[in-house]
Amino acid sequence: MRPFRLEPALLRTAVESTLPPGAAAPDDEEVVARFAAGAWTVLPEPGDGVAGMLRERVGAAQALQLLVEGAGPDAWASAIGDAESARRIPDALARWQPRLSAERILGAFAQGAAHSQVLLTRDDPRWPAALDDLGPHAPAALWMRGDPDALAACDRSAALVGSRASSGYGELVTGQLAAGLVARRFAIVSGGAYGIDGTAHRAALASGGTTVAVLAGGLDRFYPAGNDELLRRVAAAGCVVAEAPSGVPPTRWRFLARNRLIAALASATVVVEAGRRSGSINTAGHAAALGRPLGAVPGPVTSGASTGCHRLLREYGAAVVERAEDVVELVDGPGEEDAPLAGATSDELRVLDALSTRAPRAVDDLAMRTGMAPGDVSAALALLELGGAVGERGAGWVRVRS
The missing domain is CATH 3.40.50.450 (Rossmann fold)
Structure with a gap:
């Protein structure tokens, strides 16, 4: 199988050269997904809503495969499952076709690697989920230095x-x-x-x-x-x-x-x-x-x-x-900076300050951020939870807005 009409070895070399530090070697499916995410930073202009809609409904890899294969209107309509949305495809294809070349996409990965860049995709654990609030206008991936x-x-x-x-x-x-x-x-x-x-x-x-x-x-x-x-x-x-x-x-x-x-x-x-x-x-x-x-x-x-x-x-x-x-x-929220919790201990205030209102944080993570022992963090969290200042969400804790 030659995804996107390219040799799998080429895809793997491109993808592995821009992996985040400490990332495990990707399997073949992950290589295809990461390469497709990188390709969608090359083909459309930033914020292209049609490209975002395709990635959401079809998937970045399948959408790129259809594009490479020169799929016609019926194939796009079938993949999207929405005839109304499919009507937007021809104009979008006209915008993307001039950039659709293996050399251009592979070159983006090669240049990224040459300048010590990492490609961060939406499947990466460190992807900032807040960007997903942009919906179809969210980026397919981010190029990063640092x-x-x-x-x-x-x-x-x-x-x-x-x-x-x-x-x-x-x-x-x-x-x-x-x-x-x-x-x-x-x-x-x-x-x-x-x-x-x-x-x-x-x-x-x-x-x-x-x-x-x-x-x-x-x-x-x-x-x-x-x-x-x-x-x-x-x-x-x-x-x-x-x-x-x-x-x-x-x-x-x-x-x-x-x-x-x-x-x-x-x-x-x-x-x-x-x-x-x-x-x-x-x-x-x-x-x-x-x-x-x-x-x-x-x-x-x-x-x-x-x-x-x-x-x-x-x-x-x-x-x-x-x-x-x-x-x-x-x-x-109002008042939290001046009076986070009446009568709270210094340990409780330290833990409260290290919590986010959006991203759950585990006890070990909070221990690292506060410089406290994990057992002390757990004790402070229990007291804060009784006061309604924090809540447990998934595998971690969040700060509760007033």
Whole structure:
């Protein structure tokens, strides 16, 4: 059998060169699935809803196989099981066909390996499940440089975004917010750009925190070039991710598509400083559409650099953010930062602070995060559960919102 009309050895070499660290050697079925996921980062533009619909209904591997075989309308309609959706296929095929070549897809894997990139797919245990909230517009996979475990920290994170032409005021507030959030064990997500984005990453690194940069182009060449050194530091301490494979340049529409990933990945989005037409307003729109908490930092009414933030406060229902505690309140609910639990012990507070409201965490994981013995963690969890502050979910524990 030659999946996608390629020799199985070629597929295996491509896939194994971009496996996450510590991953076991994949079986033949996993090789096919991972190769197909990588191929779907090459063929469509980021956020292509038709490609996402096909992956959801047919599966990434079968959809790629049909595409390679040149399947006709009847075959697509039969595979999808929905004649209405199948009508969207011809236009999509016309978009994807120019990129449908084995050389291009294999080249994405080869370039990824050459630049120390990992391909993270939706089947990987470290895949950020928050991205799946994008539905058919979710990415098929992510190309990554850095530590895949850094993405796990995004289950308690804040996106700090804003203008590239930032002012001293905006950079000061960004630095204070990032440092304060890192101290509260938040990861910082941003877009790696000049201005507010770069300041957020630098402040997180300086505070010893985890930061994730989401880029609009391939990771073979960091953009903007002036932030190359910064993004290398982010990759060394956290991770840099992109939906696009190596060789794909950042463009205006790819920046706009990238913004949906920032909004989905973070627990809350805060626009620190932005003009009326800033791209960060687009990120805020995605956060609002996803139901993610949204905040904005007010600025001087005389400053054009803050008109976008004021618009978010007026028209999008964004919360006023002045300090890190305001962002914590956006994520955890009112009052939890100032009074997590009346009469709680220091062990209970430490465990509570290490829990996520979304991702269940096991006792051993909490012991590692808190520096406590597993037995002490279990005792603290039992008391917190009695108070209604935590709950058991699956194989772990989560923090319960007030």
